[in-house]
Amino acid sequence: MSEREAIVLARDLRKTFASPTGDPLHAINDISLQVRGGRLTALVGPDGAGKTTLLRMAAGLLKPDAGTLEVLGIDVAKDPQAVQDRISYMPQRFGLYEDLGVQENLDLYADLHGVPRQVRRERFSRLLHMTDLTDFVHRPAGKLSGGMKQKLGLACTLVRSPDLLLLDEPSVGVDPLSRRELWKILQQLVQEEELSVLVSTAYMDEAERCAHVYVMSEGSVLADGPPDELASRARGLTFMVAPTADTPARDQQARLIDARATIIDAVPKGGSVHYIRYPEAQPGDLNRLISGLQPVPCQEELEDAFMMMLRQSQHQREAVETGDARITTSDTVVRKGVGDGKPVIVVRDLVRKFGDFTAVASTSFDVARGEIFGLLGPNGAGKTTTFRMLCGLLPASSGHLEVVGLDLRRARAQARARIGYVSQKFALYGNLSVRENLEFFGGVYGLRGRRLQERVSATIEQFGLAPNAISGLLPGGYKQRLAMAAALLHQPEILFLDEPTSGIDPLARRAFWRTITSLAQQGVTIIVTTHFMEEAEYCDRIAIQDAGKMLALGTPQQVREQAGQGRDASRQMDMNSAFIAIVEQGRAEATASHRSEALA
Known part of the structure; x- marks a missing residue:
C-alpha cells in the first residue's frame, strides 16, 4: 500500500506524559503505521500499550510531541478541526444522556453534528433498524441494558456518515449476544457503505474479523498484518x-x-x-x-500469536505488569472441609421485584465450599441483581438465601463480615495511594493495629503492588489486582467477583485467574460473573440466566451438551457458542409460550 492510499498515516509518532513518579511515560514511542480505507483495522495490546492515546491523537484530541500524523490526508496537529469534521469517534465511556430517550439522544447528537433535517429521517430509520432499537425509541437511555447502551452509543456516533470511524473498545462489558450484534452492524457498514473503521479491542476473536491487525506494546508496534498471517507465527x-x-x-x-x-x-x-x-x-x-x-x-489462532509475541518480547514488563500475584498457604487461611460437598451458599425460590418488574424469578441453586461458581447471562438478565442479593447488598422479595450458614433475611451484616466483594467498576478511592486504600478497607473490615499492618504488607507483596502508587492512575489490570487485594485483606470465606476482568487484556486475565485458582485450591469459595465466556471454563459449575430465569445449571461440559442437543456430537462446542445457543433456545421457548397464552 502506498502512503497516498492510507487514511491514517503515522511517521515516527511520539507522545509522552508525566508519570506520578516524575519519570516520563512514553505512551506512543516512535510509531509508524499506515491504515487503509474501506475496511476494519484493529489495534490490540495489553493495558498501557498506547491504543487509546493513538486513537485520541487520530481524533485530534491530543497533539503529538514528535513525528507526524495524517488523517484523511490532513495533518491532524495543524488542523484538528478539519479532521473532526470528517470523522466519528466513540470513546470507551461514550456520553449518553441517560434521562433522555433513545430518539432524543439521536436528535441531540444530530444537532451537535449539524446533520440536515432532510437526511435525518432516513438515517435514523436505518440506524434504529440495524441496532434493533426501533421499539425502544421512547425508553430513557438509563433504563437500557449494557448491550443496548453500546448500540445506541454507536448509533449516536453514526448520526452523520463519517469518512472514518474510530472505536475505543466498543464491546467492553457487553455480553456475547450483544457483541455479535455490534460486530454485525460494523461489518454491514463496511460492506455496504465502504466505511473505514479503526478499532481497539481486548477480544482476539473480534480482531480476527478485521482485515488488518496492529499488535502494540509499551507504545510501540510489535507486529502487524492480516490475522491469519499473524496467527501463523504460532504454527x-x-x-x-x-x-x-x-x-x-x-x-x-x-x-x-x-x-x-x-x-x-x-x-x-x-x-x-x-x-x-x-x-x-x-x-x-x-x-x-x-x-x-x-x-x-x-x-493456531490469533490469540496464540498475540500471547507468543508479548511473552517473548516483554519478559521484564510481564513480571511487573501482570505480576506473580500468587496466593500462598501462609498468606491465606486454609479452610477446613475443602471439597466436602457441603454448601456454603443455599438459594431456594429466590425472587426480586422492582415494582411490577420481576428481575429474578424463582431461582434455586447451591454452591459448595471451595467451588468456583459462574453466574452468566446477557446484559439485563438479572445476574447482577442475584449477585447483589447473595452479597447481602440487596434484600430478596421472597425465597430463602443462606450464606456461610447465615440467613440473609436476618443476619446480613454478620454474613458480609465473612465475604469479600470486587465490584464491576473500580470502587476504591482514586486519589489515595495503594497502601492508603488497603489500610482504609482493612479498617472497614475490622482489622486494627499490628494485625492491619501485617495484612496490608503481606497483601502488597503477594499481589506485586507498588504501595505509593496513586490508585486512580493505575492501568486497568493493576486496578483489578488492587481491588482483589482489598477484598482479600480480611481473609474471607467467600469471594464475589462482578465482571472482574472486564476491559483488561489477556495477559492480565491469565494472571488474575491464576490467583483465583490458587484461592479455590485452598478452600475459598468463588462466585463470579463474566462476559468472557472462555472464563467459564475455569468454573466447577455455571448457571446461565436470562430475563430473570434460570436456563442452565451444571458443569461447563453439561452446559455444552445441553446447548448442543441435536447437533454433531463429535464437534466440540466452545462456551461462547454454547452460551448463545442456550439463550436463544430460552428466548424462543419464551416467545412460543407467550403466543400460546395469547391464543388461549
Whole structure:
C-alpha cells in the first residue's frame, strides 16, 4: 500500500506524559503505521500499550510531541478541526444522556453534528433498524441494558456518515449476544457503505474479523498484518491436552502456565487445556509437565500469536505488569472441609421485584465450599441483581438465601463480615495511594493495629503492588489486582467477583485467574460473573440466566451438551457458542409460550 492510499498515516509518532513518579511515560514511542480505507483495522495490546492515546491523537484530541500524523490526508496537529469534521469517534465511556430517550439522544447528537433535517429521517430509520432499537425509541437511555447502551452509543456516533470511524473498545462489558450484534452492524457498514473503521479491542476473536491487525506494546508496534498471517507465527506450537478425570482443567492449566521456561501460554478450553510451547522447549520438560498425557496438535489462532509475541518480547514488563500475584498457604487461611460437598451458599425460590418488574424469578441453586461458581447471562438478565442479593447488598422479595450458614433475611451484616466483594467498576478511592486504600478497607473490615499492618504488607507483596502508587492512575489490570487485594485483606470465606476482568487484556486475565485458582485450591469459595465466556471454563459449575430465569445449571461440559442437543456430537462446542445457543433456545421457548397464552 502506498502512503497516498492510507487514511491514517503515522511517521515516527511520539507522545509522552508525566508519570506520578516524575519519570516520563512514553505512551506512543516512535510509531509508524499506515491504515487503509474501506475496511476494519484493529489495534490490540495489553493495558498501557498506547491504543487509546493513538486513537485520541487520530481524533485530534491530543497533539503529538514528535513525528507526524495524517488523517484523511490532513495533518491532524495543524488542523484538528478539519479532521473532526470528517470523522466519528466513540470513546470507551461514550456520553449518553441517560434521562433522555433513545430518539432524543439521536436528535441531540444530530444537532451537535449539524446533520440536515432532510437526511435525518432516513438515517435514523436505518440506524434504529440495524441496532434493533426501533421499539425502544421512547425508553430513557438509563433504563437500557449494557448491550443496548453500546448500540445506541454507536448509533449516536453514526448520526452523520463519517469518512472514518474510530472505536475505543466498543464491546467492553457487553455480553456475547450483544457483541455479535455490534460486530454485525460494523461489518454491514463496511460492506455496504465502504466505511473505514479503526478499532481497539481486548477480544482476539473480534480482531480476527478485521482485515488488518496492529499488535502494540509499551507504545510501540510489535507486529502487524492480516490475522491469519499473524496467527501463523504460532504454527506447530499449539496443542490440546485432556487432564485426567480427577484433575480439573484449571489445575492442569495452572501447572502449565507456571512453567514459564517451557510454556508460553495455557488456557482451559472445552474441558481440555490449550497451550503454546516455546520453540526451543525440550521434550523431557514437556513430558514432566503433562504427566504422561497425550498432547494433540491443534489449529493456531490469533490469540496464540498475540500471547507468543508479548511473552517473548516483554519478559521484564510481564513480571511487573501482570505480576506473580500468587496466593500462598501462609498468606491465606486454609479452610477446613475443602471439597466436602457441603454448601456454603443455599438459594431456594429466590425472587426480586422492582415494582411490577420481576428481575429474578424463582431461582434455586447451591454452591459448595471451595467451588468456583459462574453466574452468566446477557446484559439485563438479572445476574447482577442475584449477585447483589447473595452479597447481602440487596434484600430478596421472597425465597430463602443462606450464606456461610447465615440467613440473609436476618443476619446480613454478620454474613458480609465473612465475604469479600470486587465490584464491576473500580470502587476504591482514586486519589489515595495503594497502601492508603488497603489500610482504609482493612479498617472497614475490622482489622486494627499490628494485625492491619501485617495484612496490608503481606497483601502488597503477594499481589506485586507498588504501595505509593496513586490508585486512580493505575492501568486497568493493576486496578483489578488492587481491588482483589482489598477484598482479600480480611481473609474471607467467600469471594464475589462482578465482571472482574472486564476491559483488561489477556495477559492480565491469565494472571488474575491464576490467583483465583490458587484461592479455590485452598478452600475459598468463588462466585463470579463474566462476559468472557472462555472464563467459564475455569468454573466447577455455571448457571446461565436470562430475563430473570434460570436456563442452565451444571458443569461447563453439561452446559455444552445441553446447548448442543441435536447437533454433531463429535464437534466440540466452545462456551461462547454454547452460551448463545442456550439463550436463544430460552428466548424462543419464551416467545412460543407467550403466543400460546395469547391464543388461549
